[in-house]
Amino acid sequence: MSTETKPGRRRLRRSVTAAFGIGAIAALVLPAPAQAATGASAANTTRAGSALLGHQDGVCTGGEFCLYQNILATQSFSDFAVNDPNLFDNVYLSPGTGQGTVVANNSRFGRNNDATRSAVICTDVNYTGSCAGFVPNSGGAFNVTYRGNVESLYFS
Known part of the structure; x- marks a missing residue:
């Protein structure tokens, strides 16, 4: 647990909230965990010992984080239940405008549908670059830093 004071945490929340649009008031910046930097490893084959949702x-x-093609979350999306260090090998899957388009550097909106894990998006592959997170059950339109500039994601 951090020894940071409550005012420090409030300042952190305000700065992260400013990174996203109106819908992401619950956004939270989280540091990359040590295991994320080395890849998704076992998280790609199981989730808490069960099948991959x-x-x-x-x-x-x-249990999934979804990246949407447009800022209103009304076009095609791609869903992730595990860490993904490189979104260049993923495409938008659902029907709608953008279906089949590469996810990396094309996302405009994110939604964390996991009830227990936070999801973190990063502007470069392998969980590097500028990273920002979504607490469980939150989402929203990305600001200019992340809009069309997400290349990896992980859960913490």
Whole structure:
């Protein structure tokens, strides 16, 4: 647990909230965990010892982080239940404008449908660059830093 004071945490929340549009008031910046820097490892094959929910099935359900093609979350999306260090090998899966387009550097909106894990997006591959997070059950339009500039994501 951090020894940071409450005013310091408020300042952090305000600065991160400013990074996103109106819908991401619950956004939270999180540092990259040590295991994320080395890859997704076992997280790509199981989630808490169970099957992978609907990872990359084109249906945005609980336990997943979804990246949307447009800022209103009304076009095609891609759903992730595990860490992904390189979004250049993923495409938008759901029907709608943008279906089949590469996800990396094309996302404008994110939604964390996981009830327990925070999701973190980063502007470069392998969880590097500028990173910002979404606490469980939150989402919103990306600001100019992340809009069309997300290349990796992980859960913490």
